[in-house]
Amino acid sequence: MLNPExxxxxxxxxxxxxxxxxxxxxxxxxxxxxxxxxxxSTDATPDILREMAEITVLTHSQNKGKGAALLTGFSAAQxxxxxxxxxxxxxxxxxxxxxxxxxxxxxxxxxxxxxxRQGMNQDHVPxxxxxxxxxxxxxxxxxxxxxxxxxxxxxxxxxxPEVLGLDVRARRFQYEVEVLVKGHQQGIVVVEAPVQVxxxxxxxxxxxxxxxxxxxxxxxxxxxxxxQRIFSIFRx
Numbered sequence: 001m002l003n004p005e006x007x008x009x010x011x012x013x014x015x016x017x018x019x020x021x022x023x024x025x026x027x028x029x030x031x032x033x034x035x036x037x038x039x040x041s042t043d044a045t046p047d048i049l050r051e052m053a054e055i056t057v058l059t060h061s062q063n064k065g066k067g068a069a070l071l072t073g074f075s076a077a078q079x080x081x082x083x084x085x086x087x088x089x090x091x092x093x094x095x096x097x098x099x100x101x102x103x104x105x106x107x108x109x110x111x112x113x114x115x116x117r118q119g120m121n122q123d124h125v126p127x128x129x130x131x132x133x134x135x136x137x138x139x140x141x142x143x144x145x146x147x148x149x150x151x152x153x154x155x156x157x158x159x160x161p162e163v164l165g166l167d168v169r170a171r172r173f174q175y176e177v178e179v180l181v182k183g184h185q186q187g188i189v190v191v192e193a194p195v196q197v198x199x200x201x202x203x204x205x206x207x208x209x210x211x212x213x214x215x216x217x218x219x220x221x222x223x224x225x226x227x228q229r230i231f232s233i234f235r236x
Contacts, residue, residue: 001107001108002083002102002105003082004032004102006080006081006082006083007032007081007082007083007084007085007102007157008032008033008034008035008073008077008080008081008083008084008085009027009030009032009033009034009035009084009085009086009087009098010035010037010070010073010074010077010084010085010086010087011023011024011027011034011035011036011037011073011086011087011088011089012037012039012066012069012070012073012086012088012089013036013037013038013039013041013045013049013069013089014038014039014040014041014045014063014066014069014089015041015042015043015045016041016045016089016090017041017043017044017045017048019089019090019091020036020045020048020049020089021048021052022091023087023088023089023090023091023095024036024052024055026094026095026096027087027095027098028054028055030095030098032085032098033056033077033080033081034054034055034056035055035056035058035073035076035077035084036049036052036055036056036057036058036073036089037057037058037059037060037069037070037072037073038057038058038059038060039060039063039064039065039066039068039069040060040061040062040063040064046059056076058072058073058076060072064171065171065172065173065175066154066172066173066175066176067168067170067171067172067173067174067175067176068171068172068175070086070175071164071171071175073086074158074160074163074164075164077160078160078161078164081160082159082160082161083157083158083159083160084157084158084160085098085101085102085155085156085157085158086154086155086156086158087154087155088154088155091198092117092197092198092199093115093154093155093195093196093197093198094195094196094198097115097155097193097195097196100115100193100194100195101113101115101155101156101157101193101195102157103193104157104191104192104193105157106191109189110159110162110188110189111157111159111188111189111190111191112156112157112158112159112163112179112180112183112188112189112190112191113156113157113191113192113193114148114150114151114153114155114156114180114190114191114192114193115150115153115155115156115192115193115194115195116148116149116150116153116192116193116194116195117150117153117155117195117196117197118194118195118196118197119196119197120133120150120197132152132215132218133150133151133152135215135218136151136152136177136218137149137150137151139177139218139222140177140180140181140222142222142226143181143222143225143226143229144181144184144185144225144226144229145177145180145181145183145184145185145190145225146180146184146190148180148190148192149192150192151176151177151180152173152176152177153176153195154176155195156176158179159188162183162186162188163179163183163188166179166182166183166186167182168182169224170221172217173217173218174217174218174221177218177221177222178221178225181225
C-alpha cells in the first residue's frame, strides 16, 4: 500500500522564471517534500528559487536535459522517500490532481502512474503536442513498452528504487519515453490516471521542446530501443 508520507514532489525547471513561483505555491500546501532541480537556468529562475522557503533546490551548473534533472531529483528524494511525483514547471498541470496519481496505485503494486491529460484535442493545444503524443504512443509500444494514451505526459508518479535501477540512457525529453519501455520490460506496471491540463496561449506559453530537433532525438531513441528489442529476441 502506498504511504503518502513516503512521497516527494520533483520539479525540473529550466528558464521558467515566470511560472515556477505559481507551481511551487500550488504544491507546498499539500505537505510533501519538494525538490526543485534548476537545470542550468539563465533567466531569473535561480534568484526566484533562492527566495523560496520549504523547498530543496538542486542545481546543475549547465543545462543537461529534463531526464538528467529528474534523475538528480529522484536520487535526492530517495534518501527519505519511496515515490516521487514529477510535475512540469510550465504550469500546465494542476497540483490537485496529484491525488489521482496516488490513487492509481493498487494494493502493493509498484507502478508508474502517468497523468493522462484530458482535452488534448482542443483547438488551443499546439499541433506539436497533439502529433507528438500520437507519434510517441505508437513507438513506445513498437519498442516493447506498454500501450498507453499519453506517453509524453511529464506529470507522473514513479516508484523510486525501481526506476533508478533501470538502464535508461536518455537524458533529455526522451527519458520519459525510454523509462516507460525499460520499466515495462522489467515488469513495472504502467497505468494511467485522468488529469487536467492548462495550456497558455501564444507568448505566455513556455516550452523548450523543439519540434524537429526533438522529434529527431525521439526517433533516434526509438531506433535504439527497437534494435535492442530485436537483438534480445534473437539472442534467446
